[in-house]
Amino acid sequence: MSTLQDGTASQDAYSRLLELRASIDNxxxxxxxxxxxxxxxxxxxxxxxxxxxxxxxDPDREAVQIRRLRSLAEQARLDPEFAExxxxxxxxxxxxxxRSL
Amino acid sequence: MSTLQDGTASQDAYSRLLELRASIDNxxxxxxxxxxxxxxxxxxxxxxxxxxxxxxxDPDREAVQIRRLRSLAEQARLDPEFAExxxxxxxxxxxxxxRSL
Numbered sequence: 056m057s058t059l060q061d062g063t064a065s066q067d068a069y070s071r072l073l074e075l076r077a078s079i080d081n082x083x084x085x086x087x088x089x090x091x092x093x094x095x096x097x098x099x100x101x102x103x104x105x106x107x108x109x110x111x112x113d114p115d116r117e118a119v120q121i122r123r124l125r126s127l128a129e130q131a132r133l134d135p136e137f138a139e140x141x142x143x144x145x146x147x148x149x150x151x152x153x154r155s156l
Numbered sequence: 157m158s159t160l161q162d163g164t165a166s167q168d169a170y171s172r173l174l175e176l177r178a179s180i181d182n183x184x185x186x187x188x189x190x191x192x193x194x195x196x197x198x199x200x201x202x203x204x205x206x207x208x209x210x211x212x213x214d215p216d217r218e219a220v221q222i223r224r225l226r227s228l229a230e231q232a233r234l235d236p237e238f239a240e241x242x243x244x245x246x247x248x249x250x251x252x253x254x255r256s257l
Contacts, residue, residue: 068208075201076217082194083221084228086187087239091232093183096176103176107169116177120184127185131192137249138188144245148238 090145097149111153117146191246198250212254218247 104111121139128138205212222240229239 065208068204068210072201072204072210075197075204079194079197079201080221080224082190082197083225083243086190086194087225087228087234087242088232089183089187089190090239090242091229091234093180093187094234096180096183100173100176100180103169103173107166109169109173120181123181124184124188127188128192131189133188133192133195138191140249141188141191141245142184144242148241 093145094149094152098152101149101153112150194246195250195253199253202250202254213251 101111103109121142124138124142125135128135202212204210222243225239225243226236229236
């Protein structure tokens, strides 16, 4: 391959890399906004539970959430193990927030 | 408060809880699908980098991503610390996926 062809291939690859990074950034922006909305919901859940003396943790609900998210992940061809790890990561943050209130 | 009023208040609270949980489930579904799309992008990035001998890790890119996501989180009233932790959680998974390929 000539230097010129190499250069063109590298430039094409770099353009494609920038395109993919722009998509990743767009997806990350969307996820951040959805998570902001999700924490608004869990804050309301926290306040509601506190006001009505409902138990803060509900293992049955968590089991349903995990099952549901694993099944959704499979449909979307996302690793279900990762989906479960992700949900636990979010729930840990919710618990941390509730404790700090 | 009479037992009837208590009962009504609890029932209202429980209905509201179910409503909030349905919103949380909807938001989680959306996030799972966005993450599935995000991993499709990072897989393409991994293949592109491998094919063109580009370095797998790019600390400058990561620094830009973190700065960007923290700023977006602030605008969305999401804890920027959490947004950074979240991005690192996702990047760790991307690295784990690339290693397993």
